[in-house]
Amino acid sequence: MPELPEVETVVRDLRPLLVGHHLTAVKQASRQALRTRWRPAWNAEIAGQRVGSVERRGKWILIGLEAEKTLVVHLGMTGQLTVTPSTQPVATHTHLIFPLDEGEQHLRFRDIRRFGSVSLYPSRQELEDYFVASGLGPEPFDLPAKYWRDCLRATKRCLKAVLLDQGVVAGVGNIYADESLFQARLHPARLACDLDNAEADRLRRAVAVVLRRAIERRGSSIRDYVGGSGLQGEYQNEFRVYGRTGDPCPRCDAAIVCQRLAGRSSHFCPTCQKIPTTKHTKHTKKIKTNLKTTR
DNA sequence: ACAGGATCCTGGGGGC
DNA sequence: TGCCCCCAGGATCCTG
Secondary structure, eight states, X not given: OOOHHHHHHXXXXXXXXXXXXXXXXXXXXXXXXXXXXXXTXXXXXXXXXXXXXXXXXXXXXXXXXXXXXXEEEEOTTTEEEEEEETTSOOOTTEEEEEEETXXXXXXXXXXXXXXXXXXXXXXXXXXXXXXXXXXXXXXXXXXXXXXHHHHHHTOOSBHXXXXXXXXXXXXXXXXXXXXXXXXXXXXXXXXXXXXXXXXXXXXXXXXXXXXXXXXXXXXXXXXXXXXTTSOOOOGGGGOSSTTOTXXXXXXXXXXXXXXXXXXXXXXXXXXXXXOOOOTTXXXXXHHHHHOOBOO
């Protein structure tokens, strides 16, 4: 899916197009259910509401309405949230249409694979309760060093799994996990609890550096992702390991490897990102032998 | 507690 | 051209 940089790009694009404008209605453009079913009762709640804010939390998009009502959108794998002229033909797999103001513009939610969701929370508190209940972790920028070290020390999971865990840090997905690990020169199968403080700090900074750069480039467009104004991202042109199996490592020229790890394809340089011998080597070896090389 | 697999979906690409 | 299989940026549930 769109990961944090893509979601941030959508939010930045949508903010000037939505804040101060009114959602006048809701049209369900398809009968197919999203991950969370749109409740007809929300139609009346939305109608006539003025948009006060557009924000991001992890991979969630929060559209603030009046009286603390919040429209909450998750793009899943293939979700697109865009403002388009109402004269533009409605694309296939468009599920929800929110006409704006006098109806000359539409806010549209399109999602091919339907892993995404759109729902309405009646108050900030209920939304916050949901995030707490689902264990959503802190934002990756300015992560407290001690918090991060403690999280890593407390788990025997591999680094790849920890980075993908939205409860540890919110917003990182498969692409940016691989790119961050390369940036930090750490092997994705390293056990989190094996990292020393210097390595933990390196990874924490690498995540922030990679995500910031990706935001500057408006995220990565692999197939379905577009920003809030329909524009594609550019960061895919700067991938150093993701999707580059067999290509030379930009640091040392060794061939980039792709292995299945934590259920996801994981790309890394076998030379720059080595697993050092440690007290947990036995366990790590077990993980490594379980890996199945793909492609 | 954690790994790993299956699941929810559609579409694109490769192999034959 | 067509068919079949595998793969994909996420999250969640289940099993061992």
